[in-house]
Amino acid sequence: MTRRQNILAIGLEIAVPVLLLALWWVLSANSKTFYFPPLKDILTTFKDTWLFKRVGSDVVPSLERMFAGFFIAVVLGVVGGLLLGLSRRARRAAAPIVEFLRAIPPPALLPFAILVVGVGASMKIFVIAFVCVWPILLNTIDGVIGVAPTLRETTHVYGISNRDRLLRVMLPAASPQIFAGLRTAVSLALILMVISEMVASTNGIGYFVLQSQRTFAIPEMWSGILLLGILGYVLNGIFVLLEKRLLRWHRGARASALS
């Protein structure tokens, strides 16, 4: 990409969301529908609610739980994925369990979670981790078994130790796909943060959104959704940076595919 295209891209990256926001503003300006308040009201509520009154009381605890759950999911997903990816037998044995658990809707999981891990923060972390782990696990497995045969054989021939094989060959080779899983998981984590706060909560963004919804405080609800979107955007930005560093080789090796 030339420098000019780059500038154009950055311009568009800013302009398109701004345009869409403007569109929302205009379209909702005269809205009388109860559930679709004007963007102006939402933004006013947003300012009153989130800047910065509830940051300490709701945003921070929510994010703490979310990161804890996400982190557990990453560790379990990547480690489990590498191991399952390497052993066909393990994969076969685990398949029915994994696929079964993966299909359980998180709200249906809540009773069990309450029973086993209680009603505190750990229950929410459990629920977040439980759902986020699957995209990471699947992508890691698929990344590992999709590693080019010649690369596999190369490690084999040079008698690379199991540890190196795992950490220095399989992990980087699968990393583009692992990142795809991470990106899916991180937005799931935000979603699950909300779902996990459906019960046994006294604070949190999800708690706020659901309470607002239940008490028909619709602009407040939208302001919470807006905040979730912003958080998602920021988290994604962090990921883009991480990826830029970690997958530099991949971008290079795949360079012309994007031109």
Add this chain to the structure above:
Amino acid sequence: MLRVEHLKKTYGEDDQAVEAIGDIGFEVNENEFVCVVGPSGCGKTTLLKCMSGLLEPTSGEVRLHDQVIDGPPEKMALVFQEYSRSLFPWMSVRQNVAFPLRRKSLGKDEAKGLVESAVRSVDLDGVLDRFPWELSGGMQQRVAIARALAYQPEILLMDEPFASVDAQTRADLEDLILNVRKEYGVTVVFVTHDIDESVYLGNRIVVLTKSPTTVQELLDVNLPDERDQVETKELPEFARLRAHVYRSIKRKQPEAEPSTT
């Protein structure tokens, strides 16, 4: 030291089966340089993969020091025909070459020395910190060679390792391998399409037939041990051997295509 016995390899099963190797047997002695030649698709790569324990033979076996090989032996290195796919794209040239050395308990300086001298010997010291995908085909192939050399194997299997380098570099690399063999007593099995090269390098040449593949001929090369790109190739014996191999390969030529049973 390395013995191939009634080796047979079939890919796939039942009606999809492809017989890559029919029945191959030969022996490689310590410190010998064996060249393998044969028509395209006759099973040379398959043979090397079986010899290195990467592929399990359908029947027959490969023995190293009388032990059946069932996985890559420690002291063996293989340079793949698909060199560009055997380099790790997330590692720089230096890291690629150094990677197999992690297994050996070498001092940091020693490993670094090995890597740099291997890379220098293939004339790539200018690109140590570049990534494989920033290199030309021939350069990538040389990285793969450097990696095998730095590993200091006792047995070196090479699958058309000089296919993508220019004539001059090729000659240099040929002499490099001869040198390595002499200096460190390495045993080499070398697949090539270049008949001149096989005669120039080998102590012995294994000529394979078309598929179903067997050994067409085992040819001893009685050229003086000290080889020279100009002088050796001017020897009448060189010309004779070369013509012989050429004819030997041709003899079975009018056969049918690899049978797709």
Add this chain to the structure above:
Amino acid sequence: MLRVEHLKKTYGEDDQAVEAIGDIGFEVNENEFVCVVGPSGCGKTTLLKCMSGLLEPTSGEVRLHDQVIDGPPEKMALVFQEYSRSLFPWMSVRQNVAFPLRRKSLGKDEAKGLVESAVRSVDLDGVLDRFPWELSGGMQQRVAIARALAYQPEILLMDEPFASVDAQTRADLEDLILNVRKEYGVTVVFVTHDIDESVYLGNRIVVLTKSPTTVQELLDVNLPDERDQVETKELPEFARLRAHVYRSIKRKQPEAEPSTT
């Protein structure tokens, strides 16, 4: 018909920049067979990619019939050096070869005929329905060649297309390309490392220097148009040209590595 003018290509930017081609200029006439030789990493692949419009030159240009090339021209086919990656793993041999024909409005039978005769000409009719990854390296390379032939291009760019095939097949393929050129009036630009091959095939040979790459020499090959693997190679002119190219390549040899500015 095809003119390369002051072509310069630098990969990367600023302190990462690698000058692959310094300044190259030459012309290819209609129905000519131009061979390009040069040391490994000197920029031959880069040159072909610029000529085919896949890469944008940093400066200078390539003109086809006086039109600046800014994308692959319709009547051009390119055989990639990385043949194994240029075949589509999800297509069988037949589908791979037929793939480019989809663009041409051919009858079904006609396309099928083209595919089959191209595959037959590279001696692979036995494996039409196999997948590329079930083939040996040399066979894959021949599939890539067949694909280019079936396309019936007016200009054929080939990047070390015979690197992985055995001597016999190579000779056959050389004659095949010569034939195709003669029969259909195709213009060929052919990158090779084999000096014999370049002399045997070419009307003209472009010898490139090491990086920063320029044209070392443009050499006319004045051998009779009708070439023969045995007779032509026995001509004194052949030996002279071959020695000349060899020396020409060597002349600039003691230079430094590609500059990594």
Add this chain to the structure above:
Amino acid sequence: GSSSSSSGGSGKPATLKVGVIPIADVAPLYVGMKQGFFKQQKLTIQPKIANGGPEIVTATVSGDDDIGFSNTTSLIIAGSKNIPLQIVTQGVLGAKKASPDQAWDAVLVKKGSPIKSPKDLEGKTIAVNSLNNVGPLTINTALKKAGADYKKVKYLEVPFPDVNAALKAGRVDAAWVVEPFVSQGLAQGSKPVLFPYEQTSPSLTVANYFATKQYIAQNKDVVQRFAKAMNKSLEYAQSHPEAVRAAVPTYTKIPAAAAKKIKLPQWQADLNRPTIDLTANLAQQYGYIKSKPNLDDLIWKP
């Protein structure tokens, strides 16, 4: 949308979608359907089971449901946010007396819990199904009446179905439940310490059937007929508990055996308006709403 007739046209057959929750509270609707009270009014009822009040309110506002069932507190909150809803009929009431054999809601504590009296709940965590709603509203009031400081109590939201397990495992100190979970909890050995509905007020109006103002305006006749049939059903249910116990297992999964034993709520046609006023005042007092809605506007007058 509704497939019912447009306004006027007295007696025209109509089909009503009614949003309900799968609990015993809405049994009169089913009993009334069985007894043909709705058919007499040429109404066909299609009950639609939802998770809770807010979803039913939304479905009703969107016109997807014609009539909805929701607790009164939620409706008061909705009214204070100017959502155009109106209470159409009575839904369900708390018992007449705060005694263990009548009350169908209770705050339970685990067997052997040190909490013996309302006062002991101070500083403890009570699980409720929904914060800022009828649970805490009545618990606060009951505590206050029992001389305990409700401000020292912490509430935690746990759905009714999960709460007995949480209580038994000691995850919460006390839990507010309604039937069938009161019986379930008692069977596990839990003990009641408070009867919030009844201690707030005897015969407290807990939930109502409602519709949107717009729907009522356009379907005056249908709503009137619905109210007539519904009121009849409520009275009938109150006087025929065996019919209720037979109906409950048909739309809930309360096992038939349990359905025979649970304490039934109280039903009557009368709205018991004073308790609605009380609820609205309490909601404002506890800060669930900023301003009290105009109850005359919130309650539909036939």
Add this chain to the structure above:
Amino acid sequence: MRRLPDRLLPWASVLGVLVLFELLPRVGILDSANFPPISQTLSTLAGQVVGSDLWTAVGNTLAGWALGLGIAAALAVPAGILIGSSRLVYRSLRGVIEFLRPVPSVALIPLAILIYGSGLQSKVFLAAFAAFWALLVQVLYGVQDVDPVATDTARSFGFSRTQRLLRVTLPSALPYIATGLRIASAVSLILSVTAELVIGSSGLGRSINVARSGGDVKLMYALIIATGVLGLVLNTALVAAERRVLRWHPAYR
């Protein structure tokens, strides 16, 4: 000890888990009143299997799943390929995508009810919304992992951008899309069930909610198991389809 034949491995692990969940409540680690031993749950499930209620519910859930996944796939795959193959389009939409992706479907439930009512449409909307993002991300990554030599090959033969997208980019990205479909399939199922649970559209979720509200723990867990098994079955079908389509991929060679 002799190695278990491969074919028995899945059964062995399932058996292991069943035994575990039979024992946990039996020895009292889990409260058996609130988490019945698995044998009781399974016998409840068996009772359901012979009746028709379960199957009607499964049918309704499946309808939501299929439509949700189908719509998500029909939109996400082309969109992902188009967006992913142009740096400029990708950069300009990236912000919007990342903003919308984490919007939780549960928070959209009022919106869904409002626009689509509480029937199948709401369910499909929520399922498709959630599945779309999961799939889109995978497609975007897949498109960026195409071998440039393959694209260049098609380019050198003069294939237009569209043709390249269709014939090179799409098949190359298939492994990612396949993973994405499996993720999206689970998401679609989860959201269908969740929508049923919360909104009350008919299906397994509503049955779970009814059982839960009635305090019938055994039935609730039986239905949750049924949901999991449904996911398992759907996934197995997807994998089988994937195996056919991706025969050329190293993972299946």
